Amino acid sequence: MSYSRLQPLAVLAVSLVSTVALACPDCPTARGVRASVMGEDFWGHLMVVVVPFLLIGALSALLYRVGLSPRDVSAARAREESEVGS
Structure with a gap:
């Protein structure tokens, strides 16, 4: 065809x-x-679905905002490289 x-x-x-x-x-x-x-249970079910994503997002934003100082990051990298080299 x-x-x-x-x-x-x-x-x-x-x-x-x-x-x-x-x-x-x-x-x-x-x-x-x-x-x-x-x-009648629509809003309850919606909250059960949405709240975990909101909590994980808020925690992620907080951890990103707090972050590590550049000195701590370089020390962590050096520590990881020494562990891999051993």
């Missing part, structure tokens, strides 16, 4: 699949899922 015939078939296949996917947001199943996701 040549590329001139393959391209229209591919476009047709993609349009058929995307039409079915676009028709779903208002079906009864989608309404049920939306109601369960956006239920």
Whole structure:
């Protein structure tokens, strides 16, 4: 099959699949899922997911902000090189 015939078939296949996917947001199943996701426990579940990332990000920012002085960094590098050389 040549590329001139393959391209229209591919476009047709993609349009058929995307039409079915676009028709779903208002079906009864989608309404049920939306109601369960956006239920009364939504904010609690969202906090359980988001808070660990916020804590890790804040701790990382704090450690980056505090950092090591250049003297400590050079001493740590020298110590690592001496351990590797041994």
